[in-house]
Amino acid sequence: xxxxxxxxxxxxxxxxxxxxxxxxxxxxxxxxxxxxxxxxxxxxxxxxxxxxxxxxxxxxxxxxxxxxxxxxxxxxxxxxxxxxxxxxxxxxxxxxxxxxxxxxxxxxxxxxxxxxxxxxxxxxxxxxxxxxxxxxxxxxxxxxxxxxxxxxxxxxxxxxxxxxxxxxxxxxxxxxxxxxxxxxxxxxxxxxxxxxxxxxxxxxxxxxxxxxxxxxxxxxxxxxxxxxxxxxxxxxxxxx
Amino acid sequence: xxxxxxxxxxxxxxxxxxxxxxxxxxxxxxxxxxxxxxxxxxxxxxxxxxxxxxxxxxxxxxxxxxxxxxxxxxxxxxxxxxxxxxxxxxxxxxxxxxxxxxxxxxxxxxxxxxxxxxxxxxxxxxxxxxxxxxxxxxxxxxxxxxxxxxxxxxxxxxxxxxxxxxxxxxxxxxxxxxxxxxxxxxxxxxxxxxxxxxxxxxxxxxxxxxxxxxxxxxxxxxxxxxxxxxxxxxxxxxxxxxxxxxxxxxxxxxxxxxxxxxxxxxxxxxxxxxxxxxxxxxxxxxxxxxxxxxxxxxxxxxxxxxxxxxxxxxxxxxxxxxxxxxxxxxxxxxxxxxxxxxxxxxxxxxxxxxxxxxxxxxxxxxxxxxxxxxxxxxxxxxxxxxxxxxxxxxxxxxxxxxxxxxxxxxxxxxxxxxxxxxxxxxxxxxxxxxxxxxxxxxxxxxxxxxxxxxxxxxxxxxxxxxxxxxxxxxxxxxxxxxxxxxxxxxxxxxxxxxxxxxxxxxxxxxxxxxxxxxxxxxxxxxxxxxxxxxxxxxxxxxxxxxxxxxxxxxxxxxxxxxxxxxxxxxxxxxxxxxxxxxxxxxxxxxxxxxxxxxxxxxxxxxxxxxxxxxxxxxxxxxxxx
Numbered sequence: 001x002x003x004x005x006x007x008x009x010x011x012x013x014x015x016x017x018x019x020x021x022x023x024x025x026x027x028x029x030x031x032x033x034x035x036x037x038x039x040x041x042x043x044x045x046x047x048x049x050x051x052x053x054x055x056x057x058x059x060x061x062x063x064x065x066x067x068x069x070x071x072x073x074x075x076x077x078x079x080x081x082x083x084x085x086x087x088x089x090x091x092x093x094x095x096x097x098x099x100x101x102x103x104x105x106x107x108x109x110x111x112x113x114x115x116x117x118x119x120x121x122x123x124x125x126x127x128x129x130x131x132x133x134x135x136x137x138x139x140x141x142x143x144x145x146x147x148x149x150x151x152x153x154x155x156x157x158x159x160x161x162x163x164x165x166x167x168x169x170x171x172x173x174x175x176x177x178x179x180x181x182x183x184x185x186x187x188x189x190x191x192x193x194x195x196x197x198x199x200x201x202x203x204x205x206x207x208x209x210x211x212x213x214x215x216x217x218x219x220x221x222x223x224x225x226x227x228x229x230x231x232x233x234x235x236x237x238x239x240x
Numbered sequence: 241x242x243x244x245x246x247x248x249x250x251x252x253x254x255x256x257x258x259x260x261x262x263x264x265x266x267x268x269x270x271x272x273x274x275x276x277x278x279x280x281x282x283x284x285x286x287x288x289x290x291x292x293x294x295x296x297x298x299x300x301x302x303x304x305x306x307x308x309x310x311x312x313x314x315x316x317x318x319x320x321x322x323x324x325x326x327x328x329x330x331x332x333x334x335x336x337x338x339x340x341x342x343x344x345x346x347x348x349x350x351x352x353x354x355x356x357x358x359x360x361x362x363x364x365x366x367x368x369x370x371x372x373x374x375x376x377x378x379x380x381x382x383x384x385x386x387x388x389x390x391x392x393x394x395x396x397x398x399x400x401x402x403x404x405x406x407x408x409x410x411x412x413x414x415x416x417x418x419x420x421x422x423x424x425x426x427x428x429x430x431x432x433x434x435x436x437x438x439x440x441x442x443x444x445x446x447x448x449x450x451x452x453x454x455x456x457x458x459x460x461x462x463x464x465x466x467x468x469x470x471x472x473x474x475x476x477x478x479x480x481x482x483x484x485x486x487x488x489x490x491x492x493x494x495x496x497x498x499x500x501x502x503x504x505x506x507x508x509x510x511x512x513x514x515x516x517x518x519x520x521x522x523x524x525x526x527x528x529x530x531x532x533x534x535x536x537x538x539x540x541x542x543x544x545x546x547x548x549x550x551x552x553x554x555x556x557x558x559x560x561x562x563x564x565x566x567x568x569x570x571x572x573x574x575x576x577x578x579x580x581x582x583x584x585x586x587x588x589x590x591x592x593x594x595x596x597x598x599x600x601x602x603x604x605x606x607x608x609x610x611x612x613x614x615x616x617x618x619x620x621x622x623x624x625x626x627x628x629x630x631x632x633x634x635x636x637x638x639x640x641x642x643x644x645x646x647x648x649x650x651x652x653x654x655x656x657x658x659x660x661x662x663x664x665x666x667x668x669x670x671x672x673x674x675x676x677x678x679x680x681x682x683x684x685x686x687x688x689x690x691x692x693x694x695x696x697x698x699x700x701x702x703x704x705x706x707x708x709x710x711x712x713x714x715x716x717x718x719x720x721x722x723x724x725x726x727x728x729x730x731x732x733x734x735x736x737x738x739x740x741x742x743x744x745x746x747x748x749x750x751x752x753x754x755x756x757x758x759x760x761x762x763x764x765x766x767x768x769x770x771x772x773x774x775x776x777x778x779x780x781x782x783x784x785x786x787x788x789x790x791x792x793x794x795x796x797x798x799x800x801x802x803x804x805x806x807x808x809x810x811x812x813x814x815x816x817x818x819x820x821x822x823x824x825x826x827x828x829x830x831x832x833x834x835x836x837x838x839x840x841x842x843x844x845x846x847x848x849x850x851x852x853x854x855x856x857x858x859x860x861x862x863x864x865x
Contacts, residue, residue, distance in 0.1 A: 080730035123541035125830035176540035
């Protein structure tokens with residue numbers, strides 16, 4: 001990786017101008033980001049430990065370090081450079097890093113950015129897509145309540161009552177089961193919970209038109225898009 | 241002298257001639273995408289006898305074939321030359337045959353001893369008289385009983401004809417009896433001819449065969465695109481359509497399709513429709529439900545239960561197929577919601593349920609069925625592999641029609657592309673076999689890495705960016721009969737990765753289920769109604785199925801057709817089918833906790849865990865170096 005060497009060399013030059021600590025911090029943040037992009041579990045673990053030792057705030061290491069890496073991974077996926085396995089792997093790597101940093105988060109910082117109840121609808125057993133979304137949501141700082149597969153509308157309603165989430169996510173692979181999504185939305189309406197949550201749906205046959213038709217708030221084409229939609233929702237909510 | 245199999249063609253040969261040249265003289269076309277330079281490895285043949293009379297394997301052969309394959313007699317036809325006089329027997333495997341008209345109706349020939357469900361009996365009756373004025377029907381039945389010992393009933397529509405035909409024929413008639421219990425035809429002439437119709441109903445294509453029920457020979461065959469295709473490409477979209485109250489529309493489509501095929505064969509062979517006394521039909525579970533007019537709705541919802549699993553015999557006139565109206569249509573039993581009578585037919589044809597050794601059968605389609613086991617027992621699963629191998633969801637993909645590129649070879653280093661098209665037409669797109677080739681060849685040439693990503697450092701004008709997306713040019717616009725270059729995109733590669741990962745994950749979970757290792761599999765049957773042959777070597781390189789020596793792998797084409805013919809011809813085969821349907825254990829992949837990780841690892845080319853593909857890895861290391 002000659003490019004990386006140059007990169008580090010530049011940082012070394014920076015040493016002279018800025019304080020030694022700042023340079024070190026930047027270097028660790030870059031490594032956190034790059035380790036995520038390169039799906040390097042050992043690299044992330046090492047960089048996280050060094051971040052703590054160097055006195056970098058755990059919160060910053062996550063949001064300005066690893067999360068930046070996840071953004072790049074997402075871009076690479078959208079461009080076709082990365083595929084499902086890399087996406088899944090990046091989420092795993094990030095979670096390993098978060099595990100190390102979590103104990104050092106200050107009060108308030110450990111708070112999740114939002115809560116999502118998610119499941120594959122009744123009649124459908126397919127869950128790989130849903131699991132990738134969960135993985136990325138968790139990496140992005142969401143608390144996720146996974147209801148699993150073949151989930152009837154009542155269980156969605158119950159989970160919303162119990163957990164009071166910001167978002168409900170539904171997945172379906174089959175065109176024959178996608179109508180179940182409407183049943184879930186209707187059940188939420190009936191229980192008076194519809195306006196308390198945003199609803200996002202996804203899966204091979206799902207289109208934005210279908211989302212509109214059944215009264216969901218958004219349809220996502222892939223896992224990366226799903227996460228960025230969820231993020232924009234909670235950010236807007238916090239902004240208010 | 242060289243003998244070419246399976247053609248049985250003998251031809252004189254001279255020293256220094258290559259097998260490829262000799263085949264050319266004999267009018268046998270063998271694939272040679274690189275023009276016989278030993279580069280593409282497409283002209284693989286198997287030397288069954290007389291290897292000593294040939295030149296030693298060249299470096300090119302050592303590159304294209306593994307040591308194990310060479311030991312088993314595999315050679316490249318363009319490289320192996322005659323050194324000594326003496327007989328050489330050369331087998332040209334299906335994937336190397338370049339006979340342009342590759343009928344999807346062709347499958348593996350399965351030997352079945354005819355034991356049809358129908359019998360034709362010539363009956364002489366005593367004329368009625370004042371002394372014996374027994375009624376016509378009773379007279380006929382009594383004559384049948386005394387002549388054959390059979391106690392039969394009469395189909396109601398036939399009963400109406402009896403008085404007239406008995407008199408017209410002067411009390412000598414031929415009757416056809418179904419399963420020794422029901423008379424389904426009465427005729428004045430004494431022709432012994434009996435024909436049957438076998439139909440393989442694919443989601444995309446249907447194949448029909450008229451078989452002589454006495455000799456077992458196929459007298460005519462044809463195929464058509466399933467007319468239901470306009471209502472959706474895959475079974476799930478058909479189910480969706482049927483739910484909208486259109487089940488009968490779909491049913492009529494398939495019946496019309498069958499009648500059209502039969503009409504075509506009957507016209508060519510001059511066989512009258514009424515002489516077709518029996519019919520067997522198989523398809524996936526959804527197709528069979530639609531054929532019978534039974535709602536397939538619940539098959540597509542967990543827990544995916546079908547309405548009907550056992551076989552069923554229905555009168556042709558009730559179904560609407562235009563064979564003899566009183567005849568029965570036999571619909572094969574199914575295994576599960578997504579493993580249908582066509583898989584039963586695959587098993588009947590390959591006879592893996594009778595084999596001592598462990599076999600695996602993969603029937604590749606939009607839904608790919610996999611069966612694993614031996615005579616002690618079989619297990620099966622179905623994977624949602626998607627239509628990529630049928631050319632769908634691929635930017636320049638197309639069905640295997642004239643002008644479809646069917647084989648591709650990429651020269652490492654220069655990245656020049658060689659290809660062959662169906663009917664030697666100008667290229668119009670890529671069909672399934674070419675799509676498998678392209679991905680394997682790009683991997684071999686170092687154009688993509690094992691994660692499936694294009695390696696942009698390669699310098700060739702064929703590799704380019706089209707906006708944000710990367711693509712590789714297979715055929716330039718000026719050589720193609722298309723307004724655009726024929727390309728393979730990064731997304732196309734992703735589609736292939738998804739498809740093959742679903743299949744490999746299925747094989748892997750079945751193997752784990754039976755606690756067997758890939759090497760325990762002695763026979764691998766690759767089936768599929770592609771209309772063209774995928775290259776088993778390249779399918780293995782991309783990791784579609786476990787890394788087995790080529791010797792054990794056979795591409796059997798539309799083998800379901802052979803199995804349906806077996807069921808048509810023999811009630812013993814039907815009995816076996818019934819047993820299979822009861823005994824085969826179905827594994828639901830979506831419910832298997834290991835599926836996700838198996839699937840994701842299998843999206844790599846050939847696999848994330850290279851130890852699972854030792855031979856492919858060794859081969860890739862050789863070509864990439």
